[in-house]
Amino acid sequence: MPTALESAQHVLQTQPFSVLLAAQLTAFRADCVEIRVPITAQIKQQFGFVHGGVISYAADNALTFAGGYALGPSIVTSEFKINYVRPAKGETLIARAHVVYAGQSQAVCRCDVFAVADGNETLCAVAQGTIAAMRKTA
Amino acid sequence: MPTALESAQHVLQTQPFSVLLAAQLTAFRADCVEIRVPITAQIKQQFGFVHGGVISYAADNALTFAGGYALGPSIVTSEFKINYVRPAKGETLIARAHVVYAGQSQAVCRCDVFAVADGNETLCAVAQGTIAAMRKTA
Amino acid sequence: MPTALESAQHVLQTQPFSVLLAAQLTAFRADCVEIRVPITAQIKQQFGFVHGGVISYAADNALTFAGGYALGPSIVTSEFKINYVRPAKGETLIARAHVVYAGQSQAVCRCDVFAVADGNETLCAVAQGTIAAMRKTA
Amino acid sequence: MPTALESAQHVLQTQPFSVLLAAQLTAFRADCVEIRVPITAQIKQQFGFVHGGVISYAADNALTFAGGYALGPSIVTSEFKINYVRPAKGETLIARAHVVYAGQSQAVCRCDVFAVADGNETLCAVAQGTIAAMRKTA
Numbered sequence: 001m002p003t004a005l006e007s008a009q010h011v012l013q014t015q016p017f018s019v020l021l022a023a024q025l026t027a028f029r030a031d032c033v034e035i036r037v038p039i040t041a042q043i044k045q046q047f048g049f050v051h052g053g054v055i056s057y058a059a060d061n062a063l064t065f066a067g068g069y070a071l072g073p074s075i076v077t078s079e080f081k082i083n084y085v086r087p088a089k090g091e092t093l094i095a096r097a098h099v100v101y102a103g104q105s106q107a108v109c110r111c112d113v114f115a116v117a118d119g120n121e122t123l124c125a126v127a128q129g130t131i132a133a134m135r136k137t138a
Numbered sequence: 139m140p141t142a143l144e145s146a147q148h149v150l151q152t153q154p155f156s157v158l159l160a161a162q163l164t165a166f167r168a169d170c171v172e173i174r175v176p177i178t179a180q181i182k183q184q185f186g187f188v189h190g191g192v193i194s195y196a197a198d199n200a201l202t203f204a205g206g207y208a209l210g211p212s213i214v215t216s217e218f219k220i221n222y223v224r225p226a227k228g229e230t231l232i233a234r235a236h237v238v239y240a241g242q243s244q245a246v247c248r249c250d251v252f253a254v255a256d257g258n259e260t261l262c263a264v265a266q267g268t269i270a271a272m273r274k275t276a
Numbered sequence: 277m278p279t280a281l282e283s284a285q286h287v288l289q290t291q292p293f294s295v296l297l298a299a300q301l302t303a304f305r306a307d308c309v310e311i312r313v314p315i316t317a318q319i320k321q322q323f324g325f326v327h328g329g330v331i332s333y334a335a336d337n338a339l340t341f342a343g344g345y346a347l348g349p350s351i352v353t354s355e356f357k358i359n360y361v362r363p364a365k366g367e368t369l370i371a372r373a374h375v376v377y378a379g380q381s382q383a384v385c386r387c388d389v390f391a392v393a394d395g396n397e398t399l400c401a402v403a404q405g406t407i408a409a410m411r412k413t414a
Numbered sequence: 415m416p417t418a419l420e421s422a423q424h425v426l427q428t429q430p431f432s433v434l435l436a437a438q439l440t441a442f443r444a445d446c447v448e449i450r451v452p453i454t455a456q457i458k459q460q461f462g463f464v465h466g467g468v469i470s471y472a473a474d475n476a477l478t479f480a481g482g483y484a485l486g487p488s489i490v491t492s493e494f495k496i497n498y499v500r501p502a503k504g505e506t507l508i509a510r511a512h513v514v515y516a517g518q519s520q521a522v523c524r525c526d527v528f529a530v531a532d533g534n535e536t537l538c539a540v541a542q543g544t545i546a547a548m549r550k551t552a
Contacts, residue, residue: 219357219404221377221384221404221406223376223377223379223384224377238361238388238399238402239359239361239362239399239402241361246359246361246402248386248402248404250376261376261377264376264377264384264386264404265404266357266359266386266402266403266404268359
């Protein structure tokens with residue numbers, strides 16, 4: 001029987017866009033959901049840094065999986081907000097999210113996004129958002 | 139001499155991630171900056187809809203170009219917020235942004251993201267964010 | 277029988293904090309919910325402008341009533357985001373909100389906040405947020 | 415000579431709106447800026463809970479003072495986002511903010527808002543926002 005991490009990794013692998021970016025789910029715990037994206041040439045912007053859209057993808061997806069940890073797999077991301085604080089460069093982008101509140105119908109989560117260069121992590125963005133449980137139709 | 143639209147299109151083409159997504163800048167005016175992303179299999183999530191990360195990319199980039207219309211090319215996206223309101227499916231994703239306030243140091247912009255299916259546009263997400271002018275170093 | 281505007285005005289008058297600020301609901305329509313707050317000395321900050329907390333109150337409440345127009349009175353404000361764009365001064369603060377999406381369980385709304393000085397409106401803040409319908413308990 | 419806390423407390427007391435709400439600045443450190451608001455009848459909404467506008471005031475102001483700790487007193491709050499997670503009731507509202515990133519021109523801060531009832535703290539809201547240093551004019 002697969003672990004919770006393995007099940008969540010399987011979900012990520014069924015997202016074609018996550019496969020395109022070679023994203024990996026590397027933690028799936030109550031205190032931390034972690035998604036890693038290798039920094040390749042094709043995910044950059046015109047100045048050589050990781051495109052903000054990739055950083056927001058990583059934050060969005062980590063927030064969603066964190067919400068899914070609390071609410072189960074039938075979820076949808078309602079909204080999130082992100083502040084970019086430093087340009088992202090290096091080998092790997094890491095988004096770490098955790099739940100700050102979970103009720104029956106929604107979870108509110110926070111996420112920090114780091115860039116790893118030469119083994120050192122630098123905070124690049126912080127995010128906060130809402131994951132909603134999908135309502136069952138009668 | 140290139141038009142403002144052509145110059146902005148050139149900038150978009152120097153973003154490898156925008157090239158990867160085949161994004162096109164289709165309007166660059168004071169009242170509307172428009173970015174279009176063709177909906178292909180590789181930008182979807184596990185349910186067959188466009189991945190939220192692609193929608194946030196489109197919003198982020200449209201907000202940034204709208205800010206750039208007001209502030210010039212030396213800009214950085216500080217932050218944005220996005221609400222997803224409907225799943226995105228169809229042929230094309232369209233993000234339309236405009237400036238609601240521009241000062242010397244920053245512009246605040248709004249963006250609507252639509253999915254076009256069979257020629258009909260459906261609102262999928264709304265966003266709001268801040269684009270900052272980069273300070274000159276002495 | 278009271279009109280929808282009158283019923284909504286009655287709700288506002290049952291909010292002690294809105295009474296404290298002498299807030300008035302001056303429109304309650306599908307396209308515009310409007311809340312006005314007189315600018316008195318006691319709602320200012322240290323530089324003589326309206327305190328950001330009052331601007332966020334006005335935005336929060338206008339968003340909530342706009343959501344209530346779409347979803348009915350059993351609602352709760354889930355979240356919102358606000359950008360302050362100019363200091364607010366003059367006689368009256370006006371927050372105008374409208375629904376951009378309404379489903380069964382939530383409405384996403386936008387709001388513009390203006391300050392009126394000598395009869396002229398100046399945009400001071402823009403907001404966007406989510407109003408949720410309260411789930412019935414079995 | 416006043417301490418940093420005393421100086422910041424003095425600033426808070428020069429905000430008429432903070433005086434109206436009897437807000438107190440109870441910590442002003444690198445790791446925590448804390449603002450307390452007594453929960454009185456006049457700051458409630460129609461269901462007897464603290465009005466969301468007061469919670470957003472507390473978050474806004476705690477974020478601003480946290481930004482001020484990093485950037486100095488010449489600052490302006492650019493934007494913030496707040497998620498309400500539980501109704502606030504009890505004796506005191508506490509907003510605690512800290513800086514997650516500070517550069518020369520802006521600080522990005524996070525804030526948690528708690529309600530204290532019978533000595534127990536309950537998380538009611540989480541916020542994230544940007545405080546900007548005011549640019550010197552030549």
